[in-house]
Amino acid sequence: PAIELDGVVKEYLARGEVVQAVKGVTLTIAEGEFFSLLGPSGCGKTTTMRMVAGFEEPSRGTVRLHGRDVTNVPPDKRDVNMVFQSYALFPHMNVWENVAFGLKRKKVPAAEITRRVGEMLEIVDLTGREKRRPREMSGGQQQRVALARALVNRPRALLLDEPLGALDLKLRQAMQIELKRIQREVGITFVYVTHDQSEALTMSDRIAVMNDGLVEQLAGPREIYERPATAFVAGFIGTSNLLRGTVDRVESGAAVLRLGQEGRVLVAEAPHRAGDAIAVTVRPEKITISTEEPAGGVSAVRGTVSEVVYLGLYNSYAVSLADGAEVTVFQQNALDSTSTAERGDAVWLSWQPHHS
Ligand code: ADP
Ligand code: MG
Incomplete structure (x- = not known):
């Protein structure tokens, strides 16, 4: 060395x-x-x-x-x-x-x-x-x-x-x-x-x-x-969302986290036990916004769009959760993108377990 x-x-x-x-x-x-x-x-x-x-x-x-x-x-x-x-x-x-x-x-x-x-x-x-x-x-x-x-x-x-x-x-x-x-x-x-x-x-x-x-x-x-x-x-590096919650239960290796609102967060890594208080981070570009409730196997939380900022290549959304936390989401603007959420919309945010 x-x-x-x-x-x-x-x-x-x-x-x-x-x-x-x-x-x-x-x-x-x-x-x-x-x-x-x-x-x-x-x-x-x-x-x-x-x-x-x-x-x-x-x-x-x-x-x-x-x-x-x-x-x-x-x-x-x-x-x-x-x-x-x-x-x-x-x-x-x-x-x-x-x-x-x-x-x-x-x-x-x-x-x-x-x-x-x-x-x-x-x-x-x-x-x-x-x-x-x-x-x-x-x-x-x-x-x-x-x-x-x-x-x-x-x-x-x-x-x-x-x-x-x-x-x-x-x-x-x-x-x-x-x-x-x-x-x-x-x-x-x-x-x-x-x-x-x-x-x-x-x-x-x-x-x-x-x-x-x-x-x-x-x-x-x-x-x-x-x-x-x-x-x-x-x-410190890039933009990130920090979500805090407690482990509700552990099923098939993943901890299922309660965030104090509708939805669930799956944490794949590290051993956790019910009742543990943990914090997870998710990058804005790893989150998908949808109006329908996502299928199982992914983390999903409910929120309301409070801000949409058009940034050319992508949109930046601020989504408020029921407990007052705010989540930033980046969605790329596809060529034929028509399904954009608007201010005030009730939405689901979802992401793969390995992204948090
Ligand atoms: P960085 O380069 O990351 O900005 P520094 O290494 O310059 O940080 O400083 C780290 C810390 O040490 C700071 O709190 C700074 O005030 C303190 N420090 C650095 N040099 C001295 C010194 N000669 N005497 C007292 N404190 C110092
Ligand atoms: Mg320096």
Whole structure:
């Protein structure tokens, strides 16, 4: 593995009180992987990255890079580089000088510097812009210079802390694709920090979803989306409905949940007993709206349409349940779709048991 964190904790003393920024993170990142740390602001992503890079020492736990314990090794003795949101380019140097800076300081021979900087500018698509100063370039171009400056050192792993945060949406989306291409081309491990779920889903091989100093789920994008491990993950990634109820009975392996209103919810997984209070999450696009009561074998609840929003590709429905809960449903607009529910309609919502 490229990176291993084992029970890593970081505590700060703030105004006489101990604050745990990272509460015990254990994870393994494979060589060549595009790995993301995803979570809301303040959940400990940057602190975790700073411990991998060596800018912070863990209060407890171990950090290993490519099999070597580096827990107390300074940053310049680690085979990683870090790119930040604020590119911190040298304003008085042009593109070429910015990228060459680290190599010059390491006394790399001039001919090799020329070759490596040229190669790197090619990869980040800035050939021909060697003489430009940072202020003469767009945000996206500056970020690519920062990337080239980090990659020219040939680190075995690159840590990127919200590197696209300062760019507008369109540029950010273009750079996401660009970053993925660059990672494939250089073939090294990328660890990408973001609070933007769509960014993480687009680019990553695997994602660690962090909340309050802990990893709540570590899996591939599809699994994180389709099978969120906790209510937090379900709520943080995409749109999700959270329904609470108690187990009424268990029949043929599935728990039948009472939601305090007409209908039933079938929960296929995990052992449950009658009387257990549980919460289930369902994605809006997994739910079907119908006016007729659905046949058995599916989860089905009754509600009233309180809002319909036309969104082109699909409609978004807000459906109120008897207990006051509101469920969001996305229904794709088919070519010949005529059967659309309207505001005020009494409807059934149904979904397959494995979707909750
Ligand atoms: P993220 O990058 O996910 O937004 P951070 O790792 O920056 O989160 O911060 C995690 C928590 O640790 C926050 O509550 C933050 O205020 C706290 N924290 C970070 N650095 C320090 C520090 N040097 N001193 C005290 N608290 C800190
Ligand atoms: Mg941060």
